[in-house]
Amino acid sequence: MTDMRNVQAEAVGTTQVAARPTIQVVPLKGLPIVAAVVVFVIAAIAGNWLWALTFCHVVGGALWTAIDLFVGLIVGPILGRLSLPARAEFTARFMPKMVLLMPTLVLMTLAAGFQLALKVGNLSPASPNHSWLVVSYCVVGVMAVIALGVLEPANIAVLFEMRKPEPDGAVIATLMRRFVLTAGMTGVMQVATLIIMTRVATQ
Amino acid sequence: MSAGPAARAAPAISRRFPPVAELTTVSLALVVVGGILMASYAPRRPPLGVPAALAVAGAVLLLASGYLLARVRPFAWERFFLVFRWALLAYVISAGMIGFAFVKDHIRGAPLALVLVMLLIYALDVPLVIAFTVARYSSPAGHAGSLSDVSRRA
Numbered sequence: 001m002t003d004m005r006n007v008q009a010e011a012v013g014t015t016q017v018a019a020r021p022t023i024q025v026v027p028l029k030g031l032p033i034v035a036a037v038v039v040f041v042i043a044a045i046a047g048n049w050l051w052a053l054t055f056c057h058v059v060g061g062a063l064w065t066a067i068d069l070f071v072g073l074i075v076g077p078i079l080g081r082l083s084l085p086a087r088a089e090f091t092a093r094f095m096p097k098m099v100l101l102m103p104t105l106v107l108m109t110l111a112a113g114f115q116l117a118l119k120v121g122n123l124s125p126a127s128p129n130h131s132w133l134v135v136s137y138c139v140v141g142v143m144a145v146i147a148l149g150v151l152e153p154a155n156i157a158v159l160f161e162m163r164k165p166e167p168d169g170a171v172i173a174t175l176m177r178r179f180v181l182t183a184g185m186t187g188v189m190q191v192a193t194l195i196i197m198t199r200v201a202t203q
Numbered sequence: 204m205s206a207g208p209a210a211r212a213a214p215a216i217s218r219r220f221p222p223v224a225e226l227t228t229v230s231l232a233l234v235v236v237g238g239i240l241m242a243s244y245a246p247r248r249p250p251l252g253v254p255a256a257l258a259v260a261g262a263v264l265l266l267a268s269g270y271l272l273a274r275v276r277p278f279a280w281e282r283f284f285l286v287f288r289w290a291l292l293a294y295v296i297s298a299g300m301i302g303f304a305f306v307k308d309h310i311r312g313a314p315l316a317l318v319l320v321m322l323l324i325y326a327l328d329v330p331l332v333i334a335f336t337v338a339r340y341s342s343p344a345g346h347a348g349s350l351s352d353v354s355r356r357a
Contacts (some may be wrong), residue, residue, distance in 0.1 A: 026289070038300065107297055111304055114242070123245045137239040145235055148329045149228030153336035156216050156286065160337045170216040171340045200222060 019022075024090050025159045030100040041108050045115045052157070053119065056112030061197065064105040065190040071098075072187025076180035084169065088162065091176065095159050110140065122200065129200045136196045143186045143193075151182040216340070221271035223335050230264035231328040233257045234321040241318065244342045246308070251317055258317060261324045265331070272335060279341035290330035298322040 044052035077093075079087055116122075122129040154175045161171050237257035241249045272278075305318050 037298065042300060042303065045307055103293070103297070107300065111300055114245075115304055115308075118246060127246070134239075134243045137242055141235045141239050145228065145232045149224070149231050149332055152329075153224070153333045154292075156333055157336045157340055160282070162288075162342055168216065168340070174216060175340075 023159055024096055024165050025156060026099055026165070027029070027096045030097070034100055034104050037104055037108055037201045041111055044112060048115070048119055050116075050119060053116040056108050057116050060105045060108035060112065061193075064109050065101070065193060067102070067105070068183065068187045068190045071185075072184035076184055079176070079180060087176070088167075088172070091158060091172070092162055095155050095179075098155055099159070103152070104148070106144070128203045131198050132196050132203075136193060136200075139189055139192050139196065143189050146182050146186055151179060151186070154178040154182070209314070220275060220335075220339055221274045223268045223275075224332050226264045226268035226271070227328050227332040230261040230268070230324060231263035231295070233264070234324045234328070237261070237321055238318070239335070241314065249314060251313055254321075255317055258321050258324065261321070261328075265324055265328060268331065272331075277343040279338040279343045281343075282341040283334045283338035287330045287334035290333045291326065294326040294329045298326040 001120050037054055040052065043049070044056055081088060082090065117129075121127055122133055124130060158172055158175045158179065161167050161175070234257065237254035240254050240257075244250070302319055302322050305315060310318065
């Protein structure tokens, strides 16, 4: 009886899989771009190359901040009001990109930023920016714990759930709620980062 | 811990697990705080007492969550290790890059050793919490459909 149910479930599942977009948890096409970014950041740090460090920090930070704000405050609430099939289709196409994009941007921003601060003397206790940087470490630290401990696991778990022949809607809804909530929290914290970084750049 | 066919079935969402993700996230938070304390002294040599205590506490919590996880039956271990090893690769690269920056900036001796220990904890914490979150909603090999609630003892 159980075997028969499984066979039926598999048959139904096959049809469902064919109808749904294929989900790749890690988009393999993006890996060479990530590798190139990592190599570029390492080269910038190794060479203590001012332009490259500034580029990595500013571009990475701007994208990280903008994406966090946009996803948390604009996309998240819209996603919550979509129909279930529309939400599932959007999630299937959107989340794999976030798996590669966000960790790469975070790594690029933080690694280049620390080296840049050291190079231009902002880390020195005598610098007027020192205390602002320590505050930014705290903000980034909270965001890192939320992102790495809650947001990213939820992101990846949603993708694995959606790859199943019969995804559990309740699991996806719970994880997506967690994803959108934490993206909103980090988005709001990014406002603090914007204030701190514009202070640092103008002192 | 019975997992027999007569065990009470529960959907994946309502299965309860030991606080593996919570302990691992607190462990991560402790090493992040330790890292912030050390970074706030850069480029000077930081006092190591508090960061070392935070690293030890982080390691203890990581071990505790590993111990609790190892006792979970049934569990989608195959899925867990699949995700864990790829996430580990990604976070070892990430930790390696941060470690490289510290070495490049002439951090040496005990501060470097402490940073490396913290990075090791970080590189294990994140894959553990990701793999656990994925595997907790997956069916263990040989199971189909609902699973027994592992939080309820037979």
